[in-house]
Amino acid sequence: MANTSTQIAPPPRVQSTKAPIWLRAPLSMLRTTTYVIVLFSLVYRAFASLYWEGRRAWRLNYRVTRQQVYFTAVQSLPLTVFVAVAMGALLMHQASVVLRIWGAADLAEWLTVLVLFKEFAPLTVALVIIARSANAIVIELGNMKVNGEIRALDVLGVNIDRFVILPRLIGMVVSVVLLTIIFCGAGLWGGFYIAKWFGLLESDFLFLTLQANFTPAILINIILRAFCFGMVISSVACHHGLSVQVSPVEVPQQASQGVVRALSLCFVLNFLISVYVPTDFEL
Amino acid sequence: MTPLALSTKDLFVRAKQGPAFRGIGLEVSVGEALAITSVGSADLSGLLEVLAGLREPDAGTVRWNRLPALDVLNDPQSGEVDRYRARRWLRQTNAFVSDSVALLNNLTVAENIALPLRYHFNAPENTVRERTETLLAELELEAHATERPAWLSIGVRRRAALGRALILEPTSLFLDAPISDIDEESAAILLSVLAKYSKATKMTTVVASFDCRRLLSLVERVLVIGEGRIVETISGGSLEETKYFERLHELHDAHREIIKTRSAPTADAAPAPTVESTQPEESETSPTPEANSASDDPPSPPEQRGN
Numbered sequence: 001m002a003n004t005s006t007q008i009a010p011p012p013r014v015q016s017t018k019a020p021i022w023l024r025a026p027l028s029m030l031r032t033t034t035y036v037i038v039l040f041s042l043v044y045r046a047f048a049s050l051y052w053e054g055r056r057a058w059r060l061n062y063r064v065t066r067q068q069v070y071f072t073a074v075q076s077l078p079l080t081v082f083v084a085v086a087m088g089a090l091l092m093h094q095a096s097v098v099l100r101i102w103g104a105a106d107l108a109e110w111l112t113v114l115v116l117f118k119e120f121a122p123l124t125v126a127l128v129i130i131a132r133s134a135n136a137i138v139i140e141l142g143n144m145k146v147n148g149e150i151r152a153l154d155v156l157g158v159n160i161d162r163f164v165i166l167p168r169l170i171g172m173v174v175s176v177v178l179l180t181i182i183f184c185g186a187g188l189w190g191g192f193y194i195a196k197w198f199g200l201l202e203s204d205f206l207f208l209t210l211q212a213n214f215t216p217a218i219l220i221n222i223i224l225r226a227f228c229f230g231m232v233i234s235s236v237a238c239h240h241g242l243s244v245q246v247s248p249v250e251v252p253q254q255a256s257q258g259v260v261r262a263l264s265l266c267f268v269l270n271f272l273i274s275v276y277v278p279t280d281f282e283l
Numbered sequence: 284m285t286p287l288a289l290s291t292k293d294l295f296v297r298a299k300q301g302p303a304f305r306g307i308g309l310e311v312s313v314g315e316a317l318a319i320t321s322v323g324s325a326d327l328s329g330l331l332e333v334l335a336g337l338r339e340p341d342a343g344t345v346r347w348n349r350l351p352a353l354d355v356l357n358d359p360q361s362g363e364v365d366r367y368r369a370r371r372w373l374r375q376t377n378a379f380v381s382d383s384v385a386l387l388n389n390l391t392v393a394e395n396i397a398l399p400l401r402y403h404f405n406a407p408e409n410t411v412r413e414r415t416e417t418l419l420a421e422l423e424l425e426a427h428a429t430e431r432p433a434w435l436s437i438g439v440r441r442r443a444a445l446g447r448a449l450i451l452e453p454t455s456l457f458l459d460a461p462i463s464d465i466d467e468e469s470a471a472i473l474l475s476v477l478a479k480y481s482k483a484t485k486m487t488t489v490v491a492s493f494d495c496r497r498l499l500s501l502v503e504r505v506l507v508i509g510e511g512r513i514v515e516t517i518s519g520g521s522l523e524e525t526k527y528f529e530r531l532h533e534l535h536d537a538h539r540e541i542i543k544t545r546s547a548p549t550a551d552a553a554p555a556p557t558v559e560s561t562q563p564e565e566s567e568t569s570p571t572p573e574a575n576s577a578s579d580d581p582p583s584p585p586e587q588r589g590n
Contacts, residue, residue, distance in 0.1 A: 052367060057402040140389075148385035155337060155381065156399050156447070157374025163402065 049162035068171025088191015093200035122225035141241025142251035173230035180226035285312040288487035295342035298326035302511035314485040327491035335457040378448035386432035438469030
């Protein structure tokens with residue numbers, strides 16, 4: 001009897017290209033390590049261009065750096081001060097009220113300095129900068145790649161590491177450090193006096209004690225974090241911006257990847273610095 | 284004897300489109316204006332990039348004779364610092380204007396033109412301003428000096444790109460299809476500025492274009508490339524427009540015959556007609572590779588750069 005079936009044979013089973021589950025974690029770690037090495041090499045090449053190019057284009061570099069600082073630090077100032085004052089007031093209120101309930105009122109100022117300035121200030125500033133500036137740098141450099149401007153600079157003999165990457169690295173680091181210091185100042189003074197004015201602080205929460213707990217070791221720790229965050233954010237942004245190849249569609253893709261990676265790296269770095277960089281306190 | 288600005292020997296360049304360039308040997312004198320065109324498909328931009336030193340050929344050598352400092356690029360023993368400085372020097376002296384006209388959109392036209400001077404020489408602002416204003420006046424761009432390139436027509440952008448290339452007064456200028464897609468007025472301005480700089484500074488000009496119609500008043504020679512080789516050099520009286528186009532049509536017809544014959548081979552087919560080449564045999568150089576080879580591999584043994 002003839003086979004009258006009209007069934008179509010199922011398509012051949014396609015082999016999955018995903019790695020087996022047990023291999024995914026090591027592969028992910030390998031990719032992350034490679035990514036971090038690429039970022040280090042980008043930073044290295046940018047600073048090495050100071051040797052290769054000497055004093056060439058220092059005026060142009062200074063101008064681009066100044067523009068970067070203006071866009072990143074000056075334009076972010078109102079938001080940063082607002083967040084600093086709000087967070088400062090809130091944290092001081094919580095510390096002075098809650099710790100009193102638990103009988104640890106004498107730890108309030110110390111905890112405020114530890115949490116607000118050492119932990120929150122650099123990270124909050126990094127978050128603001130990532131949202132505002134990192135995104136913008138990726139988009140700017142991505143569009144320059146798509147429009148052929150990076151290639152045109154290369155044809156003119158302009159060193160891309162010197163003219164494009166280095167000013168953005170320096171500008172971003174300077175901006176993050178400055179904004180972090182301003183955040184600490186605004187949080188300390190603005191937060192304290194706003195909280196006092198609204199009657200949120202207990203009478204024994206003293207400004208002088210707060211200031212006394214702000215030791216040089218803590219300031220150095222804060223600046224170290226800000227410096228590292230600035231390097232990470234700018235190098236990630238430059239890397240992703242220059243990773244755009246030919247299509248404008250890649251620009252937003254690289255922008256969102258850059259933001260996520262910058263955030264992740266900042267959190268990891270924050271953890272490492274908190275654990276491994278000591279700060280000695282006197283209570 | 285006029286000194287040479289540029290010479291190549293047995294150049295082999297793989298092309299993004301069309302056949303690879305092979306056995307390209309040309310000599311360009313100081314101050315000469317040369318056009319390179321093609322019958323059929325050819326990656327003239329790629330060839331021009333190799334001649335300008337933007338990328339290395341796959342085989343053969345390119346020599347920029349006015350710049351002995353660049354010999355380090357042909358010397359595999361030279362150090363990394365020397366090669367870096369030589370390449371940078373090459374970029375300053377061999378200006379290249381691509382067909383895509385990629386001006387920086389975050390700078391004004393005047394700032395784009397001034398960029399190479401500011402970058403390479405840290406020039407003081409009054410020098411930069413003076414030089415930029417001179418070029419803006421020559422290229423009739425004063426009205427657009429403070430505008431951003433994105434808002435401007437292609438003709439204005441090409442003039443700005445030329446200004447950016449000329450601000451360092453290069454010894455050689457390489458242009459990729461500079462006037463193919465622009466209006467007559469912009470083309471006339473470009474050609475007059477090129478002619479002026481060519482005479483005044485003895486600048487060597489090499490132009491690659493599929494349409495050399497408007498370039499005939501500027502150039503002294505037109506190299507015609509077919510199937511990856513130089514098949515004709517048109518110069519002198521033959522550059523008169525009518526004669527030039529007659530000869531070009533003949534070459535196009537011959538090329539079409541070759542393509543037709545190649546695409547429909549039969550056992551008793553007549554031998555394919557070859558495009559008549561007026562280029563002298565390069566008997567003083569190494570033997571040329573076999574003719575009409577369609578392979579994209581370099582001739583063997585491949586010559587290393589620096590031989």
